[in-house]
Amino acid sequence: MIDPADLEHCKASIRTGSYSFHAASRLLPGRVRDPALALYAFCRLTDDAVDLTHEKTEAVLMLGERLDAIYRGQPRNTPTDRAFAAVVEDFEMPRTLPEALLEGMAWDAMEKRYHTLSDVYAYSARVAAAVGVMMTVLMRVRCPHALARACDLGVAMQLTNIARDVGEDARARRIYLPLDWLAQAGIDIEAFFDNPRPTREIRKLTRRLIADANRLYFRSEPGVAALPFACRPGIFAARNIYGGIGREVARRHYDSINTRAYTTKGQKIGWLIQSTLETLVVSVMPRSAVLYGKPLPECAYLVEAAAERLPSDNPWGEGRAGELIAVLAQLEAKRRQAQPVAALVEERKRAI
Incomplete structure (x- = not known):
């Protein structure tokens, strides 16, 4: 069980640092919401530890030590670590999943760039799909099909983040768009860093990334119906809020350099209501064959790590x-x- 004081600390960190998740989490049942808040607080700590420091390598190595201590049952004496350790023990969280997240953070510390869309998927699998799989584990769901669709949703969300942050990343001399796309468009990366502008070519690449995210959002939706009924509105809400960010990018003609897309409180409330209605609809609809599609190859190891092991003949x-x-x-x-x-x-x- 998570200590109530530790849980309150996690809630406060999410409330001020992750508005989209905080909004979506309101629709989750308490038995899932509380460990999810602890999970997201730890993930947020991991992300901030790398993003908000110049000593990124040291930050990643320190996080590795903290994760190792958690899995030894000896977490560091901080609210976030103690809360996540309780989640690991209660839900038998496969270590592969938080380690995948840590690997993604290590790639950020190395300022790794991604040559193909598959490489971007591999990065997204670590920093986002791994979180989606961990959320599914918190719902006590180990079905490989549901886990595969959770990966689709996580990757789609990360692609949306990348599309929204093209300008912000460029000003920090970071790039997450596939390098082969840039080469095909005749874009010199260093020249783009020196003078980030929403050229026609950059906007076309941003549009292409949003289109791929939308494809994965569609693939993810049948997986929501495989989750416990009480959990479905919260996951639909997360999908709708992030999908809304993508639509805001499109509304700005895919210019993520001069402005950064955001959603309003009113929009979030509307999507929360929509998510409840969608839950009722999928509950009476026949199960989609899309549910049984194979996971993205870049995410398959996450599914394998978390999937329930069936008795072997x-x-x-x-x-x-x-x-x-x-x-x-x-x-x-x-x-x-x-x-x-x-x-x-x-x-x-x-x-x-």
């Missing part, structure tokens, strides 16, 4: 290794059965 073990051992065992049994017959044949030959 193979006594030799699971996966390809178990299958091979089973085949070899069958050959060995066949050889042993054949030995008495062969001996009998030799005996008959000698008798003749």
Whole structure:
């Protein structure tokens, strides 16, 4: 159980640092909302520790030590670490998931750039999809199909963030757009950093990223119906709020340099109401086949880490290794059965 004082600290940090999540979390049931606040507080701490310091490498290494202490059951004596340690223990949170988030932060500390859209997906898998999978675990859902769609939603949200922050990132000499897109558009990165302008080419790339995010938002929606009924409005709200940010970018003609898209309190309230109605609709609709689509390849390891392990019919073990051992065992049994017959044949030959 999370200590109430630690939980209050987490709530305060989310309330002032993540308006979109704070709004969406209001629609989650308490049994999910409280551990989710602890989770997001830890994720926010991780993000800020890297973004708000010049010693990014030291910050990442320190976070690695804190995460290691949490999984040893000896968290640092801070409200955020104690609260997240309680979540890890209560929900048996696979370590791969927060470690993926930490790896994404390490990539930021290294100022890594991404050559292809797949590379951007790989980054988004770590800093966003991993959080979506952890949220699904908090709902006590380990279905691989639901987890795959949670990854779609996380990646879509991160693509929206990247599209919204093109100008802000450029002024900090950061770039998250795929480098091959920039090369195809004839954009010199250093020249763009020196003078960020919403040129036609940059706006086209921003539009392309928003379009891909919208595709993934669509893929994610059937996964919401696989979640507990009480959890669905909160997840729809998160999807609608971030989708709304993307629409604001589009409304500004994909200029994320001169202005930064944001949503108003009134819009958020409207999306919260819409999310409740969508929950009622999906509850009576037949399940979409999109639910069963494969996860993005860049997210597959997150799904594998969190998915429920079903009992195996193979006594030799699971996966390809178990299958091979089973085949070899069958050959060995066949050889042993054949030995008495062969001996009998030799005996008959000698008798003749």
